[in-house]
Amino acid sequence: MKTMTTQLALLMQLSRRKSNMRLLIRFSMVLILFFALYTVLFHVLMLYEGRRYSWITGLxxxxxxxxxxxxxDITFSSDIGKFFSVVVLLSGIIFLLIILPFTFIQFFYAPWLDEQNKARAPRAVAESLSGHLIFTYFDAVAVNLIQKLGQYGINYVILTAELQKALDLHDQGYAVVVxxxxxxQTYHRLNIDRAAMVIVLNDDVASTNIIFTIREANANVVTVTNADxxxxxxxxxxxxxxxxxxxxxxxxxxLARRVHGVSMKANVVGRFDQLLIAEAPVMRTWLQGKSLAESRLREVTGVTVVGIWEEGQFRIPGPQSLIGESTVLVLAGTEAQLDRFDRSIGGGREKQLNSGPVVVLGGGRVGMAVANTLKARDIDYRVVEKKTGIAAQDPHFIQGSAADLETLVKASIHETPSVIITTHDDNLNIYLTIYCRRLRPDVQIISRASLDRNINTLHRAGANLVMSYSSLVTATILNLLHPQKILMLSEGLNVFRTALNPKLENKALLDIQVRENTQCSVVAVKRGEDLIINPDPTIILEPGDELLLIGLAESEKKFIEKYPAPASTSPEP
Structure with a gap:
């Protein structure tokens, strides 16, 4: 609790309010002048009525x-005296009941409250803080990333120039500095010399100034910036x-790489040393309709199927897992092994299984990136865009509403193999997903999600694949933060590295049953300088080995809780 002396000291330190204080003094002098004038007139009028009072009584x-x-107890009897009483009363209402409270609030209460708020909003971080991330912009992407940082025990701080925003974030439990x-000097107060990374997701102009300022404060700190x-x-x-x-x-x-029926090649989505993680659609390949055991993929190509995406749900496969039309296999292997997989399913060549173009709904930045990617791969496409200026840029663009049937027919909705929905409005994306699914029950629908909480909703609406903007940013930043420690893939799928728990030493992979116990898959074993990719289940784990595993965030947490790394070599995120 601040003492009264401290409160008064805060008010006296407000040098920037000197002009306001002068106005306050002037108002007080005017008010005193009115008191004196009315007191004198009181005596004059009372003498006019034949009565005499002291000056104290007049005041x-x-x-x-x-x-x-x-x-x-004291009243005038003459009309002029009563009129004077009315004038004094009205001026009192104006000066004492209106202007004076406003003056008090403006020059005393508001500055005091402002100082109290400033005192609540931190201006610096603890001197001991290190290895933290600094955010210069707060939005849904930052919220998603902060939640992920919490899973790995990584500290952060949000920097904002707005006091009220800082107070709001502080009240919500975020670590914030104004x-x-x-x-x-702001960045020095954030311990930038000991920070792991600064995340700058402001607009391009503001980001340029921020980066320039950061480099003045510290020349070596790692920064990640978005360019629109x-x-x-x-x-x-x-x-x-x-x-x-x-x-x-x-x-x-x-989004463009996930189109089914365009390329049968496995799309590499992550790299961990020599280990490659790829996703491969199986629509209309010889794999469709077979179980993993019947496919003999590991025996034929050397790759290991470490996961299966089925309509947005990831699961760890077993030998009897059935490969359906909408299945996307998650593969782990070397570059040579993935090449053998591509050749085995005819993936060395691009081929369009449907005669129609890919339909892209939305011609914004994401939609343009989809169109350019498809164009670079010599894949026909049509972009539906509502804005006339954008639609006039290219003959592949069709001007009109994506919710209009005539426009969609013109874009070849009935012939397309895939629809990609790219707008930044999740409500509109859900609407368009339902609409396109009704028009084409058999088409592949790929949708963008701006907020992670809408991913499941879009899947329920009929999307085969949903990619979240915030998840993409989070995965990219975490991969840059700790390379070769964790590799985040799409929709919460992680590859992570951990030292071998002592109770797993001198045991075969087959015996410890990692998949059954934790829903993670071992994709490689690092032994000294060697990386054993897709190890044989009979391999004996030796002291000093490191495991590379793949699984969802929940599965990773379960594995670390069940098989924690030795204290001296605890896994880094």
Whole structure:
């Protein structure tokens, strides 16, 4: 609890309010002048009525009348005296009941409250804080990333220049500091010399200034910056950003790579040393309708099926897992093994199984990235865009509403193998998913989700695959934060690395039953300088080995709880 002396000291320190204080003094002097004038007039009018009172009584009458208390013990009998009483009363209402409270709030209460709020909003982090992430922008992406950081015990701090926003975030339980984004001293108060990374997701112009300021405070800290415009890439790099990425373009490219019936090649979605993680659609291949045991993929190609995506749900496969039309296999292997897989299913060549073009709904930044990716792969496409200016850029663009049947027919909705929905409005994406599923029950629908909470809703609406913008940003940043420690893939699927728990030493993989106990799959064993990819189930785990596993975030947590790494070599996220 602050003492009264401290409270007064805070008010006295408000040098920026000197002009306001002068106004307050002027108002007080005017008010005193009115008190004196009315007191003198009181005596004059009372003498006119033949009565005499002391000066203290005159001041008493003036104050009681102006404050509207009106005890009634002293009153005028003449009309001019009563008129004077009305004037004093009205001026008292204006000065004491309106202007004075406003003045008090403006010059005393509001500054005091402002100082109290400033005191609640932290201006610096603890001196001991290190290895933390600094956010210069707070949005849904930051929320998703902060939640993921909490799973790995990584500290963070949000920097904002807005006091009220800082207070709101502070009340919600976020670690926040208020300060100017373009002041080097702000970043020193955030222990930037010991920070692991600064995440700058502001607009391009603001990001350039922020990066330049950060480099003035620290020349070596790792920064990750988003560039909305292509021209901003070079500018942000020149400003000093370590990693300049275009997340919307990355999302568009990822959406385009997931189109079924366009390429039978396995799409590499992550790399961990020599280990490659890939996803492969099986629609209309010889694998469709077979179980994993019947496919003999490991024996034929050397790759291991470490997971299966089935309509947005990831699961660890077993020998009897059936490969259906909409199944996407998650494969682990070397580059040579994936090449053998591609050749085994005819994936070395691009081929369009449907005669129609891919339909892209939305011509924004993500939609343009999808179109450019499809164009680079020589795949026919049609982009439906409502804005005339965008639609006029290319003959592949069709101007009109994506919810209009005539427009969709013109875009070849009845012939297309896939529909990609790219708008930033999740409500619209859900609507379009239901609409397209009704028009084409057999078509592949790929949708963008701006918020992770809408992923399941989009799947229920009929989307075969949903890719989240915030998950993509989170995965990219975490992969940059700790390379070769964790590799985040799509929709919460992780590859992670951990030292061997002592109770697993000198045991065969087959005997410890990792899949059954934790829903994770061992994709590699690191032994010294060697990386044993897709190890044989009979391999004996030796002291000092490290395991590379794949699984959902919940499965990873379950594995770490069941088989924690030795204390001296605890796994880093």
């Amino acid at each position: 008493y009458w003036t104050l009681t009348t102006m404050s509207t208390l009106g005890f009634g 300060g100017d984004l373009d002041d080097p 415009a292509d021209d901003s890439l070079d500018i942000l790099e020149m400003a000093g950003s370590t990693h300049v990425l275009q997340f919307t373009k990355m999302l568009g490219q990822a």
